[in-house]
Amino acid sequence: MKMELIQPFINAADAVLSQGLQGSTKVGQLAMDETGYRRKGVAGLVSLTGDIEGRIIVDLDSQTAVRVASHYAGAELPESDTLIKETIFELANQVVGNAVSALNDQGFHFRVHPPILVTAEEGDKTSEDTEALMICFETTLGNVFLNVALRYNKRRMSDHAVAGQ
Numbered sequence: 001m002k003m004e005l006i007q008p009f010i011n012a013a014d015a016v017l018s019q020g021l022q023g024s025t026k027v028g029q030l031a032m033d034e035t036g037y038r039r040k041g042v043a044g045l046v047s048l049t050g051d052i053e054g055r056i057i058v059d060l061d062s063q064t065a066v067r068v069a070s071h072y073a074g075a076e077l078p079e080s081d082t083l084i085k086e087t088i089f090e091l092a093n094q095v096v097g098n099a100v101s102a103l104n105d106q107g108f109h110f111r112v113h114p115p116i117l118v119t120a121e122e123g124d125k126t127s128e129d130t131e132a133l134m135i136c137f138e139t140t141l142g143n144v145f146l147n148v149a150l151r152y153n154k155r156r157m158s159d160h161a162v163a164g165q
Contacts, residue, residue: 050110
């Protein structure tokens with residue numbers, strides 16, 4: 001996995017979290033994850049296809065998810081509130097959208113698919129044959145985990161190379 005693919009997602013997550021949560025964020029631990037992803041709590045998965053393919057998971061433990069959703073809602077939410085899932089999806093959309101803009105500026109073309117909720121079954125198979133980078137962002141409301149598994153689509157990239165000649 002190439003850092004030039006991952007760095008836009010790290011930058012976007014840092015910006016979205018610090019601005020949205022109105023506080024500082026710190027990039028904590030980074031780790032390679034070569035096994036199937038195991039969610040920590042409420043997790044939204046966004047898939048990419050095209051020149052770059054793979055997926056990004058934004059994952060918050062249950063208590064952090066409630067605090068973050070409550071922050072955005074401006075009121076305390078119960079743990080069962082559907083706004084919690086929708087808030088995680090919106091965070092995932094903002095992070096991926098900002099990163100995709102940066103990658104589009106570099107000439108990459110791809111499609112972003114709508115976020116889906118990561119369940120135990122999906123979590124077991126989200127990495128498939130791609131290694132993933134797990135990044136922990138420490139915020140004032142708790143840790144937010146970003147799991148990025150991306151690769152170049154060799155067929156699409158070779159098509160671009162031929163078209164560019």
